[in-house]
Amino acid sequence: MYRWIWRHLPGPLxxxxxxxxxxxxxxxxxxxxxxxxxxxxxxPFDQVSVN
Structure with missing residues (x-):
C-alpha cells in the first residue's frame, strides 16, 4: 500500500x-x-474501580 501511494505522488524525490x-x-x-x-x-477508560 505504501509503495502504491509513493508511486502516485507527483514530482521528484x-x-x-x-x-x-x-x-x-x-x-x-x-x-x-x-x-x-x-x-x-x-x-470505558474513565470507569475504573479498584476493590
Whole structure:
C-alpha cells in the first residue's frame, strides 16, 4: 500500500518527501481533532474501580 501511494505522488524525490510528510501530518491532525474526540466518550477508560 505504501509503495502504491509513493508511486502516485507527483514530482521528484524532494517533492514526494514533502507531500508524504504533509499527508502524514494531515492524517495525524484528522485523528487528533476528529476521530479521537469522537471515540473518547465511547471508551470505558474513565470507569475504573479498584476493590
Amino acid at each position: 524532494a517533492a514526494k518527501l514533502v507531500l508524504a510528510t504533509v499527508l502524514v501530518l494531515g492524517l495525524v491532525a484528522l485523528l487528533m481533532f476528529v476521530v479521537f474526540p469522537w471515540a473518547e466518550p465511547r471508551l
